[in-house]
Amino acid sequence: MKTAHVFLNLACSVAAIGLWGCSQKPETAAAAAPASAAASPAGAASGAGAPVTVTTFKALQRDLPVLLKATGTVTALTSVDVKSQVTSVIAKVHIEEGQFVKAGQLLFTLDSRTDEANVAKAKAQLAKDTASLADAQRQLARNKELLAQNFISQGALDTARTGVDALVATLAADQAAIDAAKVALSFDRITAPNAGRAGLVPVSAGSVVQANVTTLVTITQLDPMGVAFSLPQRNLGDALSALKGGGAAVTATLADGGGAFKGRLQFVDNLVDASSGSVKAKAVFDNKENKLWPGAFVEVSQTVSIIKDAVVVPQAALIQGARGTVVYTLEDGKAVSKPVQLLYSQGLDAAVSGIQAGDLVVVDGKQNVRPGVRLVERAAEPKKAASAAAGVPAADASKPAAP
Structure with missing residues (x-):
């Protein structure tokens, strides 16, 4: 009887434990499961071989001009304040404000x-x-x-x-x-010292003028016109070489979009500014249409040298890292990391060394690329643009047309 009583108590205990386990909620049971089961090696490896979609660009080999860009100021090559050399009274004014005058033309007559x-x-x-x-x-x-x-x-x-x-x-x-x-x-006869445009005329007939004090008018030469700007010290040698060869080509673009002008480098100063490390320079431009006005700001672009047979890739393909600059290239369907050296950048282009012309460099999608990852080239952007121009949404451009 005593043995039967012990077995009966054991059975009741097992039954109670089973009942407690059955009464747990499903969420609690799931939470109690080991975290390692959810992160099984099989699940982690399921996406390890997925290819990365990218766009590529074939590296080009061409001559790349080295452009120097700076902000310049339009300055007149000649600007003269006309003054009387004697103290007298103006008898007659022969010009009007804003008038273009010739050298030697009569401007004022004194008593x-x-x-x-x-x-x-x-x-x-x-x-x-x-x-x-x-x-x-x-x-x-x-x-x-x-x-x-x-x-x-x-x-x-x-x-x-x-x-x-x-x-x-x-x-x-x-x-x-x-x-x-x-x-x-x-x-008593005051004439124009040079050809140009007359500025403000602050005097009139009957006005008293003092010798070498009163400014009667300012004559400013507008054609040709100069542009003053600064050259970095590292480009001084190139500028001097270009100056000996007749002056390097210089392009000036008005800040308000008024157009671009072609000119030539005419002057390089004989002193390097110690505070800025730059040298003052001046270029001369034809200004027959009088679009360049003294005091206006322009963007100056000058070709100081040319990199021969440079390997050119988009700047977007460059990746800056702690160990330097690298690019990913597509070789045999996989990504290969190659260190490069940036020689010169201009606009969207960059001249680099470390890769060869014809290499396919990754441009878009490089943030998801790692060495050895399989790559899939994305459709070219011009095709998407052509689809959009034809009225076909970019997302549906790859779908076959309905019969």
Whole structure:
């Protein structure tokens, strides 16, 4: 009886344990399962061999120009502030503001009555001294005859000769006075020192101007026009070589989209700015349509050298890492990592070394690529663009048309 009682208690305990297990909720049972079962090696390996879809670009070999880009300022090659050389009153203004003038064209006329009177006075003095000289020469000739007849002494003849020489010198002085008076008179006619466009005219007839103080107008040459910019010190040698060869080609583009202009490098400064490490330079451009205006900002692009037979790939294919720059290439259907050295970048292109022309470099999708991963090339973008232009959605472009 005692043994039967023990077996009965054991059976009841087993039954109670089974009942507790059956009463658990499914969520609790699932949570109690080991985490390692969910991350089985088979599940992890199920997607390890999935290929990565990418787009590629075939590396090209071509000459790549090295462009130097900088911001420049349009400057006039010649700009002159016209001022009077004498203090006087303006008699007449012969130009209008904004007018294009030629070199030597009359701009202003000053009150010249005083200077004209001085010229007339100098001429009258010359006439008077000329008459005195003629009389002195006659006296000298008469004294020579009297000396020959021993009526006068040699000293009297020498005195007459000295009087003639003095009057000759006086005539020379009179002529110089006339020339000086004419120079002063010429200051009353103000002409253009160079061809160009007249700026603001702040004076009018009757205005008093002070000598070398009052600016009457500014004449600015607009054709040709210069552009001032700065060259990095590392490009100084290339710029000097180009300058010896007639000047490197320079392109200037207006910041407001007003067009591009072709010119040539004309000047490189003889000093490197220690604070910026750059050298001032100037290029000259034809400006027949007057689109380049002094003070305007332009984007300057200059070809300083050319990289011969450069291997060119898109900049988007380059991957910067802690160990340097690499690109992924597609070889035998798999990704291969190749270290490259960036030689020069321009726009969307980059000249590199470390790969060969014709290698397929990964451009889009490289963030999912690892060495040795199988790659699948994506359809070319132009095809998608053509499908969109034809009215076919890009997602459905690869589907066959309905019969």
